[in-house]
Amino acid sequence: MSLSRLFNPASIALVGASHSGMKLGGVVLKNLLKLKGRAKIFPVNPKFSSLMGTRAYPSVGTIKGDIDLAVIIRPAREVKAILEELAGRTFCALVVSAGFAEAGRPGLQDEISRTAREGGIRLMGPNCMGVYNAPAGLDTFILPPERLPRPRTGNTAIVTQSGAVLSLLFEGMVKADMGVSITAHYGNAADIDESDIYEHLENDAGTRTVISYLESVKDGRRFIKRARALSEKKPLIVLKAGKGASGQQAAFSHTGRLAGAYEVFHSILSQYGISEASDFEDLMDGAIALSTQWTSRRLRHLRRHGKRRGKCPRRKKGKVSWS
Helix, strand or coil: CCCHHHHCCCEEEEECCCCCCCCHHHHHHHHHHHHECCEEEEEECCCCCEECCEECECCHHHCCCCEEEEEECCCHHHHHHHHHHHCCCEEEEEECCCCCHHHCCHHHHHHHHHHHHHCCCEEECCCCCEEEECCCCEECCCCCCCCCCCCEEEEEEEEECCHHHHHHHHHHHHHCCCEEEEEEECCCCCCCCHHHHHHHHHCCCCCCEEEEEECCCCCHHHHHHHHHHHHHHCCEEEEECCCCHHHHHHHHHHHCCCCCCHHHHHHHHHHCCCEECCCHHHHHHHHHHHHHHHHHHHHHHHHHHCHHHCCCEEEECCEEEEC
């Protein structure tokens, strides 16, 4: 099933919206309201009739019509009931809330997975920041730009299970003046995982390079199938956590999923010709090199073929201007 309605939603419900930019629900609402005119935004909070100048709803059940994306920022114990209200009318639920398998409560995570599946809902998370689609302006991240500067729009996609690694990648990209297309932090991967996102990125016109940080893989065969298909179209670089016993334990504490034997994973990547980074610096260096390589190649193409259309780039004092 295509994830286009996750990455380019026409309607978004924010369950747990807040009036304050100091609260997580306020940070996300402020981000989402930048989409006004491109997407319908439905803040959900029973204590308010309006939030940040937008009509608020007491529950998701009071919103008329279908919803492409529901972002849930409520305590873990409330998520199941919210998903039941969304059943049959929501494409994807993005559960920001923590307190599931990563906190020693796999049973609760299984419950919300089952509820989503029975309600026909794709589930992203839980325990995730979700999606940043720079070209489309979609930003579900709970950290404000002052704490997590967003890279400019570009051609590199990020797929990661770790929010900490995401923060480091964004910091590195901003310093290197790199651009990002789509970023997906999928957390515990109760449903949507790296394979689903790879499949979407295969045909994403704005993405030319993909970098991916994995803590675990739940379906090895599908991972290889989708990673191979993606890497045949666009460069893919994978960094795997859990290379030793301590790393495996750290990966489990982040997402509640065992990392598996690294030696086996490394062997499989080598066998199928999928590029692997040895560490974070290697991942970052590879991303910069591939992004720069594509940009340079594109500029050469435009110089050669774009002049007749009046779009030929010329370099002046180290910058590109368009004549």
